[in-house]
Amino acid sequence: MAIGYAGLFFGRLIKAAISRQRERLADASAVQFTRQPAGLAGALIKIRNGNGSHLRSVHAEDLSHMGFAETLAFRLRRLLATHPTLDQRLHALGAHWAARARVRARTDSSPSPAPVPSERIGRLDDDNLGYARTLVDTLPAGLYQALHAQEGAECVLYALALGDVRPPPALRRGRRAALVDQVSALGTRLRLPLLDLALATLRQAPPERRPVILKQLRTLTARRRDQDLLCWALTAIAERHLGAPRRALPRPDIHRLAAVANDIQVVFSALAWAGDSARGTALSGFQRATHGLLPAGRLLLAPERCTPNRLDSAITRLARLTPLLKAPLIDAAADLVLADGQVQVAEAELLRALCTLLDSPMPPLFPSKG
Secondary structure (H helix, E strand, C coil), X not given: CHHHHHHHHHHHHHHHHHHHHHHHHHHHHHHHHHXXXXXXXXXXXXXXXXXXXXXXXXXXXXXXXXXXXXXXXXXXXXXXXXXXXXXXXXXXXXXXXXHHHHHHHHHHCCCXXXXXXXXXXXXXXXXXXXXXXXXXXXXXXXXXXXXXXXXXXXXXXXXXXXXXXXXXXXXXXXXXXXXXXXXXXXXXXXXXXXXXXXXXXXXXXXXXXXXXXXXXHHHHHHCCCCCCHHHHHHHHHHHHHHCCCCCCCCCCCECCHHHHHHHHHHHHHHHHHHHCCCHHHHHHHHHHHHECCECCCCCCXXXXXXXXXXXXXXXXXXXXXXXXXXXXXXXXXXXXXXXXXXXXXXXXXXXXXXXXXXXXXXXXXXXXXC
């Protein structure tokens, strides 16, 4: 009996090894003849993220080598498995397929029945339109009218960039001083609406005037010795809208999230600290948002390591991601912003800058109630 069981065990080892190698060859042959790796990868992802392919039958072991994927769940799986792991098979089809499987698993496992943020882009429902009207109605009438003139829009843009820094003499005289005081009195809640209205007017400025506006904006932001992320975000958004048109978008040549793990870590650390200065809360939000995006072991970076220069470099690399990977990245960022049920001004501005620099539309930050 001892010799018989030993022979059975080693026989199964040989059978499993041959079956695994045959499955690898079968996958390679399927791609070779169909020229459609996406079809095979889609089936493997569905099995991986679904209920698996296990058979509830006494004959499951006898038919295990004939299944499309593993039919049995048992111990010593690495030795006795008749199929390579699904992640190994996906990786053999292309390094980016395993990353796509993890992203889809994260999206499919969301407990909320509401659509993910990227699916709400472009939906002009009553809730979002009503919120926009409320913001516009909050603006003083004189300031709202000034934003529709080029001089007034420029003054508001400069006032937003300065923040609480004392304005230069040119902005401390006459009508400009009154506009600067009005912008300062409104606080930070209306920074993005004011920026949107100002940029809408300045985009109609003569082409030769726009570089002058951007040069003056950079000069004003340089006055802030402690240039914070909000100042960087505002300047980045303005430069993208008023700068010279780009001849071509960044080439989407990055197909794996693992290739930009450092950049994702920087961006999401900055978003986590923008929402909450408490380390415990920021750390938990960072871990929830990056689950499925970052390899295990990636930790929240300290605030001093999320500088504007590092953030700008990180987003420049993330802009080279394929559209299929940009969407879950923005969804995760929006989830991080909405994790506590409140949208801080700093969070909204950083998310807006992220979407702008990724050449992606920004989703509404709250779902429709209808």
